[in-house]
Structure formats: C-alpha cells, structure tokens
Amino acid sequence: MDLSDLQEIAQKENAAAKPMRIRCCTAAGCLSQDGQALKKALDEAVAAEGLSDKVEVVGVGCMGLCSQGPLVQIDPDGPLYEKVTPADAPSIIASLKGEKCKARVGDPTIPFFSKQVPIVLENSGRINPERIESYIAVGGYQPLCHVVREMQPLEVCDLITNSGLRGRGGAGYPTGLKWATVAKTDAERKFVVCNADEGDPGAFMDRSVLESDPHRVLEGMAIAAYAVGASQGYVYVRGEYPLAISRLKTAIAQARRLGILGTGVFETRFDFRVDIRIGAGAFVCGEETALMRSIEGQRGTPRPRPPFPAARGLWGYPTVINNVETLANVPAIVRNGAEWFASIGTEKSKGTKVFALAGKITNTGLIEVPMGTPLKTIVEEMGGGVPDGGKVKAVQTGGPSGGCIPAERFDTPVDYESLAQLGSIMGSGGMIVMDEKDNMVDVARFFMEFCMDESCGKCVPCRAGTVQIYEILTKIREGRGKPEDLEVLRELCDMVKQTSLCGLGQSAPNPVLSTLRYYRHEYDAFITAKSGKAEAEANA
Amino acid sequence: MGRLRVATVWMGGCSGCHMSFLDMDEFLIDLADLADVVYSPVADPKEYPENVDLCLVEGAVANDEHVELAHTIRERTKIVVAFGDCAVTGNVTAMRNPLGAVEPILQRIYVEAATIHGRIPFEKGIVPELLDRVAPLHEIIPVDAFLPGCPPPAPRIRKMLEKIVAGEPAVLEGDDLKPG
Amino acid sequence: MAVKTLTIDDKPVSAREDQTILEAAREAGIGIPTLCQLSGVANLGACRLCLVEVAGVPKLLPACVTLVQEGMQVFTNTERLREYRKMIVELLFAERNHVCAVCVANGHCELQNLAIAVGMDHVRYSYRFPKLEVDTTHEKFGIDHNRCVLCARCVRVCDEIEGAHTWDIAGRGAKSHIISDMNVPWGSATSCTSCGKCVQACPTGAIFKLGATVAEQIKDRTRLDFIVTAREKKQWVG
Numbered sequence: 001m002d003l004s005d006l007q008e009i010a011q012k013e014n015a016a017a018k019p020m021r022i023r024c025c026t027a028a029g030c031l032s033q034d035g036q037a038l039k040k041a042l043d044e045a046v047a048a049e050g051l052s053d054k055v056e057v058v059g060v061g062c063m064g065l066c067s068q069g070p071l072v073q074i075d076p077d078g079p080l081y082e083k084v085t086p087a088d089a090p091s092i093i094a095s096l097k098g099e100k101c102k103a104r105v106g107d108p109t110i111p112f113f114s115k116q117v118p119i120v121l122e123n124s125g126r127i128n129p130e131r132i133e134s135y136i137a138v139g140g141y142q143p144l145c146h147v148v149r150e151m152q153p154l155e156v157c158d159l160i161t162n163s164g165l166r167g168r169g170g171a172g173y174p175t176g177l178k179w180a181t182v183a184k185t186d187a188e189r190k191f192v193v194c195n196a197d198e199g200d201p202g203a204f205m206d207r208s209v210l211e212s213d214p215h216r217v218l219e220g221m222a223i224a225a226y227a228v229g230a231s232q233g234y235v236y237v238r239g240e241y242p243l244a245i246s247r248l249k250t251a252i253a254q255a256r257r258l259g260i261l262g263t264g265v266f267e268t269r270f271d272f273r274v275d276i277r278i279g280a281g282a283f284v285c286g287e288e289t290a291l292m293r294s295i296e297g298q299r300g301t302p303r304p305r306p307p308f309p310a311a312r313g314l315w316g317y318p319t320v321i322n323n324v325e326t327l328a329n330v331p332a333i334v335r336n337g338a339e340w341f342a343s344i345g346t347e348k349s350k351g352t353k354v355f356a357l358a359g360k361i362t363n364t365g366l367i368e369v370p371m372g373t374p375l376k377t378i379v380e381e382m383g384g385g386v387p388d389g390g391k392v393k394a395v396q397t398g399g400p401s402g403g404c405i406p407a408e409r410f411d412t413p414v415d416y417e418s419l420a421q422l423g424s425i426m427g428s429g430g431m432i433v434m435d436e437k438d439n440m441v442d443v444a445r446f447f448m449e450f451c452m453d454e455s456c457g458k459c460v461p462c463r464a465g466t467v468q469i470y471e472i473l474t475k476i477r478e479g480r481g482k483p484e485d486l487e488v489l490r491e492l493c494d495m496v497k498q499t500s501l502c503g504l505g506q507s508a509p510n511p512v513l514s515t516l517r518y519y520r521h522e523y524d525a526f527i528t529a530k531s532g533k534a535e536a537e538a539n540a
Numbered sequence: 541m542g543r544l545r546v547a548t549v550w551m552g553g554c555s556g557c558h559m560s561f562l563d564m565d566e567f568l569i570d571l572a573d574l575a576d577v578v579y580s581p582v583a584d585p586k587e588y589p590e591n592v593d594l595c596l597v598e599g600a601v602a603n604d605e606h607v608e609l610a611h612t613i614r615e616r617t618k619i620v621v622a623f624g625d626c627a628v629t630g631n632v633t634a635m636r637n638p639l640g641a642v643e644p645i646l647q648r649i650y651v652e653a654a655t656i657h658g659r660i661p662f663e664k665g666i667v668p669e670l671l672d673r674v675a676p677l678h679e680i681i682p683v684d685a686f687l688p689g690c691p692p693p694a695p696r697i698r699k700m701l702e703k704i705v706a707g708e709p710a711v712l713e714g715d716d717l718k719p720g
Numbered sequence: 721m722a723v724k725t726l727t728i729d730d731k732p733v734s735a736r737e738d739q740t741i742l743e744a745a746r747e748a749g750i751g752i753p754t755l756c757q758l759s760g761v762a763n764l765g766a767c768r769l770c771l772v773e774v775a776g777v778p779k780l781l782p783a784c785v786t787l788v789q790e791g792m793q794v795f796t797n798t799e800r801l802r803e804y805r806k807m808i809v810e811l812l813f814a815e816r817n818h819v820c821a822v823c824v825a826n827g828h829c830e831l832q833n834l835a836i837a838v839g840m841d842h843v844r845y846s847y848r849f850p851k852l853e854v855d856t857t858h859e860k861f862g863i864d865h866n867r868c869v870l871c872a873r874c875v876r877v878c879d880e881i882e883g884a885h886t887w888d889i890a891g892r893g894a895k896s897h898i899i900s901d902m903n904v905p906w907g908s909a910t911s912c913t914s915c916g917k918c919v920q921a922c923p924t925g926a927i928f929k930l931g932a933t934v935a936e937q938i939k940d941r942t943r944l945d946f947i948v949t950a951r952e953k954k955q956w957v958g
Contacts, residue, residue, distance in 0.1 A: 282892065299889065304765040304785050457870065457889070457896030459766045464811035467894050468845045488844060495807050498780055499768045625821055628842050629813070632821055637849035638866075673849070678842055686841040690821030717836045720820025720827070 001259040001266055003145050006136055013137035018056040020096065021075040022046075025125060027062035027211045028204075028243050029365075030070035034086060038070050041089035049093050058134075061212020063125035064113070067364035068106060073125075082106040111381040112363045117344065119352050120328040121368045124212035129247050132254035135215040141260055143334035144219050148226050148268045156227035157183050160330065162338035164350030169195055169286075169323030170401065170427050170503070172349070172416040181310040182228040182318045190230040191319040192221050193309075194327055195291060196237035196244070199283040200399025201450060202358040203430030206324035208366050209354070210237065210244035213328070214251035220327030222265060222272050223334060228320050231271045236291050238279040248276055283400075283454035287502045288321045290456065301458045302502035323428065325354055345371030349415035353426070359396075359433040362387045369414075376410040379433055390435040394518070398427025400447040400454075401507035403514030404440065423514040425507065440519035441526060444512045445473040451508035462505030465496040469512060481527040490516065544575035544593045544705065548582075548623070549613060551606045552633040552674060553599030557624035558582065560691035561596070567698050574705060588612050594704055596623035596687070596697075600633035601675045605668035614681040619704060623697075625690040625719050627677045632690075634674040641672040685710035688719045726792035735788045742770055742783035745796060752796045753805055753837055755812075755830060755869065757784045758921055760948030761876035767869075769805050769834070772796045780804075806838040814845040815894070816852065817866035818924070824864075824937035825925030831869060848894070855900075857907030860930060861919055863898065867926040870896055874918035874927055881947055886912040898926075920944055 024039045042057040063071045068082035072092065081092060081103040088103035095101035118124070128134040135141070147156055161176025182190055194217060198206040210217060221233045237245055252274050255261040263271045277295045284290045285300040292314050294300035313319020329351060333341045342350050349371035355378060358364055362384030369378060379385070379395055386392050394404045397414075403424030405412065412418050416426050434443060452466040472489045475481050493509035493516075500506045516523065550558060558581060562568070578592060579585050588609065595617045601610055613620060625631035636645050651658040677683050687700050696716050704710050722737045728745050735744035740763070745752050755767035765782035772783045775793035783796070795801075812818075812831060820826050852865035872889060875898070879885040886909050890899045900909035919927050920943050928937040950956050 284892075304782055453893060455893040457891070457893045458764070459768050460808050460811055460869075461768055463870070463893055463896065464815045465807075467848065468811065468814065471846050491807070492845075495804050499771055499804050499808070501765060501768065501782075622842065629819075630847060631819055634847070634849065635817070635819060635822075637847070638817060638851040640851075676842070676847075679846070683842075688841060712841060713839060715836060717839065717841055718820075718832060719835060720823065720832065 001145075002149070003142065006142055006145060009133055010137045010139070013133040018054055020051075020055040020078075022055060022057045022078075022092070023060045023063070023073045023075060023125065024057055025061070025063045025069060025071045026059035027208055028241075029062065029066035031243070033070050033083075035070040037086040038072070038084055038089065041086035042072070042093065045089045045093035048090070049097070051093065051096065055093070055096060058128050059130070060126060061124045061129045062121075062208040062366060064116075064121070064367065065106070065363055065365045067362070071106070071125075072103070073108070080106040080108045110363075110384075111377075112365070112367065112384065115373075115377065115382050116368050117352050117370050118368050119332045119341075119344075120209060120216075120325055120354050121212070121366065122332070123216065124208065124366075127213065129212050129214055130250055132215060132251065132258065132260075135213070139335065140215055140331070141219055141255075143331040144222050144226075144260065145266045147223050147334055148266050148270050153183055153227050153229060154180070156223060156334075159338050160227070160333060163333045163341040164338075164345075165326065165329055165333060165341065166349065166416065167323060168325035168329070168353065168428065170398070170425060172426060175322060175326055178310055178322075179224060179227050179320055182230075182320050185311065185318040187318050189232070189315075189317045190228055191314045191317060192225045192228065192230045192233040193288075193291070193295070193314065193319055193321040194221050194233065194235040195286060195288065195321055195323045196235055196241070197279045197286040197291060198238065198241075198324070198428060199286045199454075200401070200428055200430045201447075202356060202396075202432045203399055203428050204356045205354040205366060205429045207241050207244050208356075209324050209328050210241065211247055214244075214247045215255065216328045216331055217324055218248075218251055218255055218261065218274060220322075220330035221274060222261065223330050224320055224322065224327065225272045226265075226270050228318070230320065231273065233272060233274040234277050234295055234314075235274060236277045236279060236285070236295060238285075239281060245276060245278060252276070282456070283450075284456040284502070284504050287504055289502065291321065292319065301456045302504075304501060325429070346413065346415045348417055353414065353429060355414075355429045355431050357383045357431050357433065359431075360386045360390060360392070360435040360438070361433040371415045372413040374411050374413050375405065378414065378431070379410060383433065386433070386435045390437070392433055393436050393438060394434045394440070394443075396424075396432040396434065396443065396447075396511065397430070398425035398507075398510070399430045399432075400450045401425060401503065401510060402427045402430075403510045404434070404443060404518060405514070406518045423510065423517055425510070440515040440522045441473060441477050444515045445470065445477055447511040448473055448508065451504065455504065455508075459499075459501035459505060461496045462500040462502075462508065465492055465500075466505070466508055468492055469496065469509065473512070476523060476526045479526055481523075483527055485527070486516070486523060545578045545589070545591060546575045547579035547588065547592045547595040547613070547617065548577070549579070549588075549595060549597045549599075549609065550581045551597060551599030551609070551627070551677075552602030553624060553626040554632070555581070555598070556691040557596075557598040557626075557689075560624075560689075560694050561697055563694035564698050565694070567694075571701065588616060590616050592617040594619045594621065596621050597627050597677055598623045600626040600630045601671065601677060601680045602633055603668040603670050607671070607680060610677065610680045619684045619710065620677075620681065621685045621687055621700065621704075621710065622677045622683045623687050624692055625688055628686050628688045629719065630674050630676045634676070637673055642670045645670075687712065688717060690720050724788045724790045724792075726788055726790070726794060728794045729796055737788065739788055740784055741772060741781070741786050741788055741792075741794055744788050745783065745794070750796060752783050753834055754784060755834060755923060756871040756873065758873045758876065758944070760944055760952075761873065761880045761921075764872060764876075767808070767871060769808055771801060771804065773798055773801065802838065806840055809834050809838050809840050810843045810845055812869050813840070813843045814847050816848070816850060816868065819866075822934055823867060823925040824928045824932045824934060825867070825939070826935040828935070828938045829925060830923035850894075852897075855906050856930060857905040858909075858912070858914070858930075859907065860914055861906070861916065861927060862930050863900075863906060863927050864925060865897055867924045868898055869924055869926070870898070871923060873921040873923065874898065877917040877921040877944065881944070881951075882913060882915050882917050884911045884913050884915075887918060917944060917947075
C-alpha cells in the first residue's frame with residue numbers, strides 16, 4: 001500500500017459514484033429519530049422509482065443541525081430536507097423527477113451553516129463513515145502515507161508545534177510540545193492514547209466525530225505514534241457511545257486489512273496497532289491519569305502530576321494522550337501545512353473549535369468556527385437564540401468544569417485565554433445556553449451535584465468538599481440559607497479548587513464561583529428570608 | 541466589672557460535663573467570689589433570666605424544648621459556650637442520627653429492642669417532641685466559644701473560665717482541643 | 721546520589737535528590753501534617769494535608785510525593801495552608817461518624833491528633849451522619865466504617881507488605897468504602913492472612929482488635945517499621 005494505491009482506491013470510489021447522491025444522516029442524533037428506517041425507505045423508494053442506476057442513498061455522519069434531524073441532503077446542489085420521516089421518502093425521490101416534494105425544506109444558507117469553517121468536521125455528513133474507501137476518496141490517509149514515508153519523526157513534531165495546535169480536551173496544552181517531549185524520551189515502549197471519554201453533560205463533539213469520520217481520528221493517532229515512536233495506541237471511549245465504538249471497530253479492521261494500521265504501515269518499518277478500551281461510565285476517567293489506570297485495568301482514580309504521562313504514562317512508559325478533536329486536526333495540518341492552520345484563529349489560539357450547542361437554543365447541534373469567534377455570533381446568529389422569542393441569559397462553557405458567562409459578555413472572543421479571564425474554560429466544547437427562566441443557583445447546584453456524584457473519592461477536598469458545597473446550595477435553594485452561608489460557600493469553593501488532587505476537583509467549584517460572580521443577587525434573593533422562601537415555594 | 545451572672549444549662553447530654561464542672565473543687569470557691577449562678581440544674585430558678593454574662597451549655601440540641609431554650613439563651617446572654625462534646629459536635633446524643641428520623645428510632649429502641657411490652661410511649665404535651673436530627677449547638681444559634689471534651693477535664697473548664705473572666709479571647713489550643 | 725540544597729520555612733536543608741519534601745522536612749525537624757502517608761508503603765498524595773507552597777509554583781504541592789529540587793524555597797506553614805488544613809480535617813469529621821468519646825482509638829488516634837494540631841475547636845460544616853456498617857465477622861479483628869477516613873493505608877499495607885490484597889475500595893465519591901475481597905464480610909475473605917498489619921496501619925479506630933473497648937486500641941507502628949526495615953535494608957532490628 002502506497003500513495004498510488006490510495007489514489008487508485010480514490011479513483012475507483014469516485015468513478016463508482018452515481019450522478020446523484022442522497023446523503024442521509026446516520027449519526028446517533030438522527031438515528032434516535034428513526035433515521036435507520038428513513039435510510040431504508042429512501043433506498044426502497046429509489047428502487048421503486050427505478051432510479052437505482054442514477055441515484056444512491058449514502059448513510060453519512062452528522063450534518064450538524066441535530067435539532068432539525070433527521071436531515072437529508074441531495075447532491076449536487078439539491079435541497080436540504082429537515083425532520084424527514086420515512087413517510088417522506090417516496091416524495092423526496094419523486095421530486096428528483098421534478099414533482100413537488102412534501103418534506104420540509106431547510107435552508108443551508110443560514111448562519112448556522114454559512115459561518116462555519118470545517119476542518120475537523122470537513123467530512124462529517126459528507127462521507128460514509130463505515131467505508132474506508134469513502135474516506136480515501138476525499139484524500140484520507142494520504143497525510144499519514146506522506147508522514148511515514150517522507151518525514152522524520154521530529155519534523156512531524158515541529159510541524160505540529162509550528163501550527164500552534166493546542167489540546168482540545170480542556171487545558172489547551174501545546175500538542176507539538178507534548179509530542180516532542182515523548183519523542184525525545186528514550187524508552188523501550190511508548191503509547192498513544194486517544195481520549196474519547198467525553199463526559200460533560202451536553203457535550204457531543206467527540207461522539208459525533210467518531211461516528212462521522214472515525215478514520216480521521218485513527219489517522220491522527222497514527223501520525224502521532226510515528227512522531228513519538230509509539231507502536232501501540234488505545235482509544236478510550238465511553239461505553240455510552242455504542243455507535244461510535246462500532247464504527248471505530250469497523251474502521252480499525254478496514255485500515256488493518258489495507259495495511260494502513262498494524263505491522264509495516266504503508267510498507268515501512270513503522271508498526272502501529274490500535275485497540276479500543278471501553279470506559280464504564282466514570283466522568284473522572286476523562287482525567288488523563290485516571291484514564292490510564294482504567295486502561296491498565298485498575299480502579300480509575302487520578303494520581304498527582306508530575307510525573308506527567310509524557311514522562312510516565314501507561315504501565316510507566318512515556319505516553320501521548322490527546323483528545324479526539326485534537327487528533328482529528330492532525331491530518332489536515334499535515335495536508336495543508338502549519339502556516340495554513342496558524343493563519344486561522346487568534347494569536348494564541350489557532351485553528352477552529354467544534355462546539356456542541358445545547359440547552360435553550362433554537363439550533364441545537366454541532367458547529368465548527370475559527371477560534372476567536374465572538375460568543376454572540378455563536379449563540380445569537382448561528383444558534384438562533386432562544387426558541388419562541390425568549391432572551392438568552394448566559395452560556396455555560398466547559399461543562400461542569402467551566403463557568404457561566406452572562407449575555408452581557410457575549411462580545412468575548414472564544415479562545416482559551418479570554419474564557420479563562422471570565423472564570424470559565426474552553427473545555428471540550430459543550431455550550432449550554434440558558435434563558436431568563438433559568439435560575440443560576442439551580443444551574444450551580446446541578447453541576448455541583450454532577451461533580452459530587454462523579455468525584456472518585458480519592459482526595460478529601462473533592463470527596464467531602466463537593467458534598468458540603470452541594471449541601472449549602474441546597475440549603476440556599478430551599479430558602480433555609482443565611483447570609484453567612486455565602487462566605488462559607490466561597491471559602492469551600494476556594495479550598496476545593498486549590499487543594500484537590502486532579503482537574504475534576506480543581507474545576508468543580510467553577511460553576512458556583514462564576515454564578516456568584518455574575519448572579520450574586522439570585523443567591524441573595526433566596527437568602528433574604530421572605531422573598532427567598534416565597535420564591536422557593538412558587539418554583540416548587 | 542460587677543459580679544458575673546453565670547448560667548449553666550443541661551440539654552441533650554448525660555450531665556457528665558456538669559460533674560466535671562463540680563470537679564473544679566476549690567476553684568468553685570474562688571469562682572463564687574466573682575460570680576453568681578443565676579440559672580443551672582444545680583440551682584433553683586425555673587426561668588432563664590435576662591442579662592446573663594456567661595452561659596455554659598451542656599448537651600446537644602435534641603428536642604423542641606432545647607431549640608426554644610437555645611434561642612432564649614442567645615437573646616439573653618453575652619457569651620455562650622458550647623460546653624462539652626455533645627454541645628460541640630452532637631457526640632453520643634447524635635449517634636441516633638444515622639438511624640433516620642424520630643419514628644424509626646423510637647421503633648428501634650422501644651419495640652425492636654424491647655424484651656417486654658414493646659410499644660412506643662406517647663404522651664402528647666408532657667415530654668418535648670424529639671427533633672428528627674440532633675444538632676450541635678452552633679447549628680442552632682451562634683456560639684462564642686467551644687469547650688470540647690467528654691467530659692471536658694476540670695482544669696480545661698477552669699482555663700476557659702479564667703480566660704473569660706480576664707476578658708481574653710475564649711479560645712483553647714493544643715491538647716485542650718482534644719475531643720473525647 | 722546527588723544532594724540538593726533547598727530551604728524549608730527559610731531553614732537551609734540538604735537532601736538526597738530522591739527524597740521528597742516531606743522526608744527532607746522531617747529530617748530537618750520540621751513537621752508537616754499527614755494522614756494518608758505511611759512509611760513503608762507507596763505515597764498517594766490523597767489526603768492533601770501535606771500540601772506546601774513552593775516559591776514560583778502557582779499550585780500547592782503535596783510534600784509526600786514531590787521530590788526536592790535545587791534551590792527550592794518551600795513554605796509548610798503559611799496562614800493559607802493552616803486554614804486549608806483545618807478545613808480538610810473538619811470535612812473529615814463531618815463526613816462520617818467520628819464519636820471520639822466512645823471510640824476504641826480515643827487518645828491514640830491520628831485524626832484526633834490532627835484536630836488538635838490544626839486547632840479545630842468545632843466543625844463548621846454540616847455533619848452527614850451516614851448510616852454505616854461495623855463488620856465484626858473476622859475472628860480477631862473488626863472494621864467500623866463509621867471511623868474510616870478512606871486513607872487506604874490498610875489497602876496498601878495488605879497489598880504491598882503482606883501481599884494479600886484483601887482490602888480494596890469500592891464505590892466512588894462520598895460512597896467510597898473499604899471492602900474485603902470481592903465485597904464479602906471480612907470473616908469470609910479467604911485472602912486474609914489475619915496478619916493484623918491493617919490494624920496497626922489504620923490511623924483511626926476503623927480497624928481494631930476484637931475485644932478492645934474505648935481508648936484501648938493502641939496502634940503500634942514499630943511493627944510495620946520492623947518489617948519494612950527488614951525487607952528494604954535487611955536489618956532485623958526493633
């Protein structure tokens with residue numbers, strides 16, 4: 001297998017394509033809305049209309065606008081259909097012959113689509129994630145082939161460093177630097193781990209990438225492995241993502257069969273094997289040291305860093321751990337160059353970021369925008385604001401580890417530093433939108449309950465501190481709070497943040513601290529005895 | 541300063557702290573030169589008086605009478621001391637809390653553990669109603685000083701009283717903080 | 721082995737490069753409070769009581785797992801650290817049912833000593849009063865989960881010194897609890913060799929000898945020291 005073989009597969013695949021393609025979303029969101037039956041109905045309708053030689057129905061990955069799913073789009077230049085039911089299928093196919101279609105027509109020119117800059121999601125909703133040929137047809141695996149045949153490992157690290165790519169899993173550590181550290185460490189074994197334990201409530205970026213374009217992630221992993229000198233990789237994916245797991249399994253098997261993974265990648269001396277490890281549903285296993293313990297078959301609890309995984313990772317060997325989205329950026333950087341990538345985004349935050357829009361927002365779904373895009377553009381323009389004319393109050397970024405950003409600060413550009421300044425974090429990319437009806441004490445309490453339940457229990461501040469913070473929030477919410485409780489609350493939050501062992505505990509107080517910062521009056525309202533009680537009862 | 545008006549109160553505890561108080565022996569005579577005991581299980585008054593300078597509260601808050609008394613104490617007293625582990629932590633008195641609310645506890649004690657006539661006594665209005673959850677004193681009212689120990693040894697009580705009489709901060713340190 | 725020089729609370733200290741801040745401080749006679757740390761078994765960095773400040777490092781570092789470095793300026797007893805430590809000890813007392821007055825370890829308990837050391841005169845947080853079991857099915861020993869602080873010392877001595885790995889932790893967060901074998905009563909745990917190391921390692925009255933009543937369970941750490949010294953240094957003293 002070499003470049004010419006890849007090109008041959010691509011040519012064959014493109015040649016076999018029929019003049020007209022009907023793309024039908026088969027990612028988890030649309031599948032949950034009867035997407036499988038819809039795909040079948042479309043296939044049957046094509047056969048019934050006798051169009052099988054001209055039209056093919058392709059099951060593709062996520063097309064982004066999940067709230068309007070199932071989505072169907074006709075190529076080339078055909079309309080986009082929303083909320084399509086299997087009953088709509090005959091009408092859609094009939095429309096290919098010029099009849100009027102009864103299915104709801106969507107507008108692919110709305111800002112939700114037009115303002116996106118897809119890199120990570122460039123193939124999502126376009127290719128068939130269950131066929132490696134479909135990925136190769138759009139140029140897939142050519143970057144890997146180039147890397148293993150034409151580049152030195154440290155050149156690859158440099159390329160990623162120069163691109164300015166930073167970790168998309170939360171903290172934003174420079175990816176190239178991480179790789180170079182592992183590359184320069186002498187060790188008999190090294191590992192590459194893909195962190196797909198996406199556990200934030202309301203976040204589904206990684207799931208979608210794995211469901212829509214799994215080969216892209218494998219390619220990113222293989223490039224990372226070549227760069228650092230690893231021959232074994234693990235994808236740690238949560239068990240709640242069965243479709244992502246099944247598509248990954250298919251993808252790994254296909255890549256092995258073609259000699260793209262396994263022994264002698266692209267007929268070089270570079271070996272790379274990928275295995276899947278399935279998480280059992282603990283949020284803390286998204287923390288890298290806990291994740292590694294889980295892969296090792298131990299109880300998933302974090303350990304103090306340093307040593308960092310780059311120095312001592314899986315079974316004590318140097319290990320690169322990157323998140324799904326980080327790795328998914330890698331093939332594009334190799335293909336288009338570091339300068340291209342560095343030209344997108346802001347000075348310190350390069351490239352794009354995928355966000356999962358959820359909550360009180362019209363256009364629920366996935367978007368990818370350049371770093372530095374103002375929150376206003378994302379939430380108001382692309383997200384379409386609150387449904388039914390409500391008013392956006394705040395957005396929570398970074399899930400339970402992030403903070404609430406009030407609507408007044410929506411001119412903030414979304415990048416690592418700006419969000420941190422507002423007391424939130426970029427996190428993995430979940431954005432939960434809240435409207436005027438949402439009470440911020442409830443929001444803080446919801447996330448604190450999540451952290452309390454998900455604390456592993458190893459260190460005292462996180463295990464016992466989150467319980468006490470939750471208790472105080474409950475007390476306040478039920479109208480039993482006293483003014484001095486706010487001070488105790490703030491002290492506890494500070495202590496848990498400063499003294500917890502891992503990121504879970506260190507960031508658990510963020511939702512409380514940020515809501516206290518911007519919505520102190522909502523806490524006070526519950527505490528001022530009369531109004532607090534009255535409101536609590538009114539809301540009960 | 542005129543004579544100190546001192547009260548001691550016995551809530552949900554075993555009276556061991558009061559016994560320890562009496563163990564201060566001859567210091568009680570010195571104390572009598574400085575203070576009047578205006579309310580105490582070992583004195584006559586039935587109503588908690590006004591303008592008390594110092595009150596030592598033994599025991600945890602376990603029933604509705606304790607809650608009422610605690611608020612009265614707070615209103616009428618300058619310095620309230622949580623006197624002994626039950627007042628400071630809930631201690632033995634609060635050991636019923638993990639069993640749940642009042643009903644399951646009475647059931648456990650008077651029915652399950654009974655050898656004869658297992659039934660829950662019921663005399664409405666005669667004995668105070670138990671709280672579902674026994675609480676340390678500071679969860680009910682603000683407390684000025686904490687005197688731990690089960691019971692606090694007599695020299696520790698004396699140290700606390702001497703500090704208060706001298707107008708020093710009523711804070712113990714070192715081994716005088718040992719609970720149990 | 722190279723030697724590093726550093727300052728701990730402004731006192732110049734030298735230490736081998738493989739020593740932790742905690743070891744260096746102890747050698748220099750500077751006490752840092754600890755709870756999960758136990759000499760002879762692996763350090764966890766879990767109780768967070770030994771956190772120290774190091775000049776130029778924004779995060780607090782656990783002294784038990786942080787190695788000394790040349791020129792390090794360590795501060796072990798700042799006002800901020802004292803307040804955090806007090807809060808952590810209070811959280812531990814509020815978390816389970818630590819009734820010192822009726823505890824087998826009263827007067828010999830590391831948690832009690834910590835309360836004294838950090839100056840805790842009462843607990844500002846709401847006591848949780850969880851309903852927890854006391855397992856006395858073992859013929860010699862018992863475990864009272866009301867007194868457990870989840871330091872995992874028992875887990876480590878059993879695994880690392882005795883090699884039995886009878887103990888482990890199940891559940892997560894506040895629901896974490898010590899289990900024997902695959903969550904069976906201690907008396908039915910076939911891997912247990914009844915060596916009693918966990919009894920000696922336990923900092924509180926959670927693991928005790930059957931028959932011990934209030935204040936009778938004295939923990940004898942010299943026995944563990946003896947084994948560890950014998951194994952690591954081949955010296956049979958004690």
